[in-house]
Amino acid sequence: MGGNEADISAVGRVLLLGCGRMGGAMLAGWLAGGLRPGQVQVIEPHPSDWLGARAAEGLALNPGALEQPDVAVLAVKPQMMAEAAPGLAAFGGGGTLMLSVAAGTPIARFEAMFGPGTPIIRAMPNTPAAIGRGISAYTGNAAATETHHATADILLRAVGKAVRLEGEHQMDAVTGLSGSGPAYVFHLIEAMAAAGEAQGLAPDLAMTLARETVCGAGALAGQDPAPAAVLRENVTSPGGTTAAGLAVLMEELPDLMRRTVAAAADRGRELARD
Ligand SMILES: NC(=O)C1=CN([C@@H]2O[C@H](COP(=O)(O)OP(=O)(O)OC[C@H]3O[C@@H](n4cnc5c(N)ncnc54)[C@H](OP(=O)(O)O)[C@@H]3O)[C@@H](O)[C@H]2O)C=CC1
Numbered sequence: 001m002g003g004n005e006a007d008i009s010a011v012g013r014v015l016l017l018g019c020g021r022m023g024g025a026m027l028a029g030w031l032a033g034g035l036r037p038g039q040v041q042v043i044e045p046h047p048s049d050w051l052g053a054r055a056a057e058g059l060a061l062n063p064g065a066l067e068q069p070d071v072a073v074l075a076v077k078p079q080m081m082a083e084a085a086p087g088l089a090a091f092g093g094g095g096t097l098m099l100s101v102a103a104g105t106p107i108a109r110f111e112a113m114f115g116p117g118t119p120i121i122r123a124m125p126n127t128p129a130a131i132g133r134g135i136s137a138y139t140g141n142a143a144a145t146e147t148h149h150a151t152a153d154i155l156l157r158a159v160g161k162a163v164r165l166e167g168e169h170q171m172d173a174v175t176g177l178s179g180s181g182p183a184y185v186f187h188l189i190e191a192m193a194a195a196g197e198a199q200g201l202a203p204d205l206a207m208t209l210a211r212e213t214v215c216g217a218g219a220l221a222g223q224d225p226a227p228a229a230v231l232r233e234n235v236t237s238p239g240g241t242t243a244a245g246l247a248v249l250m251e252e253l254p255d256l257m258r259r260t261v262a263a264a265a266d267r268g269r270e271l272a273r274d
């Protein structure tokens, strides 16, 4: 974990393959953090207006000839990777760090594409990266040096926090927990709002109360070092309303969440076999 104190421009030339939701969020963070547009090449078939504006500032958007980057960030869908990534094969072999954020796609598949001596780091960020509040986990292959890991760490910490994993075996669990996790929280908002409506509240009011409750609780969990269980107990008066609600939720949620994260992790394992 850590802050954003490192000089991001020191990572050198960055090539981004795929500038959609995840790639775009990371690129925005890198540029905001001090990476110069002139350091960046982007390959993206349908560039947004925002990306076009960055090209006007010096970013190379879909250049005819690619320059060898220091880091190539692979941010296309796993299903597109076999088609898109081989376009970077000329940069395999050692001079370029390949940093993949794709769910499911194993490091071995990139080693087969780029050659065994290619430094490859596999990372799993999440979409709060768009506001600098992401959490990423990463791990590298044998060719990835400490310097390569430090480079990945700088790029990932530019959009939030980052943790280094013990090994790739943890990556599907990470994907199921924190990669997909924001969607679970957004669905929690939807479910809370629907439950408020079922108690007679107007839809707009129910959604405002649900959304702000999740935002406020998330911010409190982020700032107060107390364990989540203590934060929960602080809301729960003995014999009160929260205790009555939690008696229902705590009977169902742990197993439901265990199955949810397991299903997402299993899908990651399936993608690895596709
Ligand atoms: N979204 C998330 O929460 C997270 C996603 N990821 C990973 O990030 C990766 C991207 O996901 P996400 O950003 O959601 O997906 P998006 O579809 O939003 O972004 C992928 C981008 O790649 C573009 N693309 C398609 N083909 C090519 C190509 N041949 N060369 C270059 N770019 C291409 C797509 O263009 P077009 O749309 O025109 O096809 C699109 O803009 C995935 O591997 C995913 O597993 C990881 C963590 C979280």
Ligand SMILES: O=C(O)[C@@H]1CCC=N1
Pocket (backbone or CB within 6 Å): 103, 175, 179, 180
């Ligand atoms: O749904 C997905 O496959 C990607 C990976 C993690 C979050 N979104």
